[in-house]
Amino acid sequence: MAINSIEAQPDVQALSQQGVHVTSLESLYNWGRSNSLWPLQFGLACCAIEMIAATMARHDMARFGAEVFRPSPRQADLMIVAGTVTKKMAPMVVRLYNQMPEPKYVIAMGACAISGGPFRDGYNVLKGIDRYIPVDVFIPGCPPRPEAMLDGVIQLQEKIRGQKLTGPHRARHADKSVRGDYPVPEYAGGDLSPPYNPEIWSPPPVPESSAEDESDSET
Amino acid sequence: MEANVMNTSSTYLFLAIFLAVAVVFPLVPIGLAKLWSHTFTPAKPGHDKQSSYECGVVPVGSTRIQFKSQYYLYGIIFLIFDVEAVFLIPVAVAFLHLPLGAVLAVAVFILLLLEGLAWAWAKGVLKWQ
Numbered sequence: 001m002a003i004n005s006i007e008a009q010p011d012v013q014a015l016s017q018q019g020v021h022v023t024s025l026e027s028l029y030n031w032g033r034s035n036s037l038w039p040l041q042f043g044l045a046c047c048a049i050e051m052i053a054a055t056m057a058r059h060d061m062a063r064f065g066a067e068v069f070r071p072s073p074r075q076a077d078l079m080i081v082a083g084t085v086t087k088k089m090a091p092m093v094v095r096l097y098n099q100m101p102e103p104k105y106v107i108a109m110g111a112c113a114i115s116g117g118p119f120r121d122g123y124n125v126l127k128g129i130d131r132y133i134p135v136d137v138f139i140p141g142c143p144p145r146p147e148a149m150l151d152g153v154i155q156l157q158e159k160i161r162g163q164k165l166t167g168p169h170r171a172r173h174a175d176k177s178v179r180g181d182y183p184v185p186e187y188a189g190g191d192l193s194p195p196y197n198p199e200i201w202s203p204p205p206v207p208e209s210s211a212e213d214e215s216d217s218e219t
Numbered sequence: 220m221e222a223n224v225m226n227t228s229s230t231y232l233f234l235a236i237f238l239a240v241a242v243v244f245p246l247v248p249i250g251l252a253k254l255w256s257h258t259f260t261p262a263k264p265g266h267d268k269q270s271s272y273e274c275g276v277v278p279v280g281s282t283r284i285q286f287k288s289q290y291y292l293y294g295i296i297f298l299i300f301d302v303e304a305v306f307l308i309p310v311a312v313a314f315l316h317l318p319l320g321a322v323l324a325v326a327v328f329i330l331l332l333l334e335g336l337a338w339a340w341a342k343g344v345l346k347w348q
Contacts, residue, residue, distance in 0.1 A: 029259075072272055092275030098267035099275075102260060165259045176261035181268065 026165045033077075033103070034160040037153065040076035040096065041069035045083025047110035047143040054146035064153050073099040078156070081135075083143075084112035084119055085126040087192050091184050097133045098181035103173035105160070107152050108135045111142045118142065124190070131196035133182055292344050299332050299339075 006012055006024045015022055023031075043051060055061045055069070070076040073096050085093060097106065108129055111117030116127035129135065136159060139152040163171035172178050182200070185192040196202075256262065271278045310317070310325050317325075339345060 074272065095267050095277075096275045098265060099270075099272060101268070102263055174259050174261075176263070179265070180263045181265040184267065 030161045034157040035065040037066040037078045038068045039078040047082040050143045051082045054149040059146040080107045081113040081129045082109040090126045094184045102180045105136045107137045109139045131201045
């Protein structure tokens with residue numbers, strides 16, 4: 001439950017102990033949509049196998065309302081970037097994100113989607129999908145186990161339950177002035193241009209002491 | 220007599236109520252959803268979002284594609300030379316013991332397919348190219 005929600009107020013909690021449940025429209029709305037996350041059905045690499053396993057009988061992601069994998073971005077509100085994003089694939093991933101309707105969320109699953117993982121030094125591997133689209137939850141692991149996938153979904157649900165619909169700190173999908181799509185990078189000559197979206201990502205500052213250890217000058 | 224008139228009018232009254240409910244029942248949720256989206260979750264159309272979904276690839280050409288119907292010729296030839304053979308094998312096995320009705324039924328079946336064969340032949344489908 002969100003910290004500043006109406007359920008956290010002491011008198012409301014006292015009422016709730018007596019069996020009278022008071023809620024706000026915002027909490028009800030967030031509760032509903034956090035329990036009906038529909039992921040977009042696509043897998044990029046081996047992490048997708050763990051993602052599939054998370055939906056199967058043993059781990060059963062349906063318990064969290066997120067089992068309905070949609071074959072079209074029009075019906076999905078969660079993008080699970082499961083696996084290595086090659087530079088050739090990155091424009092498709094960003095375009096699919098743009099085609100999803102708001103509100104939409106992104107889970108970067110596994111080391112590859114976060115940073116390139118073991119293929120970070122590969123000539124054709126994107127070093128993290130957060131360079132082009134905003135990522136809500138990062139799930140580390142190589143690959144993450146289905147339990148970690150479920151934990152990521154629960155984290156995302158908690159984030160959704162804390163989102164505001166009105167006011168200056170409202171969520172992006174509730175703000176008409178904030179665009180919901182991001183520029184699609186262009187793949188040409190074996191590389192992506194631009195190398196990252198400067199609006200949402202910037203190269204991390206390199207510490208002075210380990211500057212010579214960092215062989216990756218491109219970042 | 221007057222009771223009958225009352226009954227008839229009240230029957231139509233129920234129909235009118237039913238019609239009104241049938242119109243209002245779907246309109247209220249649609250109106251609420253429109254109001255909600257207008258107030259809290261505004262639509263954000265964009266170039267990528269409006270384009271047709273091609274698994275993330277930029278769509279090429281028009282989406283109004285017409286498929287050619289010429290495949291039906293292959294369907295007919297397949298029926299004549301392949302499916303017919305499968306049906307004729309049990310007939311050939313039991314040929315000496317077939318009653319007259321069964322022979323006639325098989326003859327009608329073969330004639331129907333032969334008509335298709337003659338039609339395809341006349342159309343020039345069988346010509347090797």
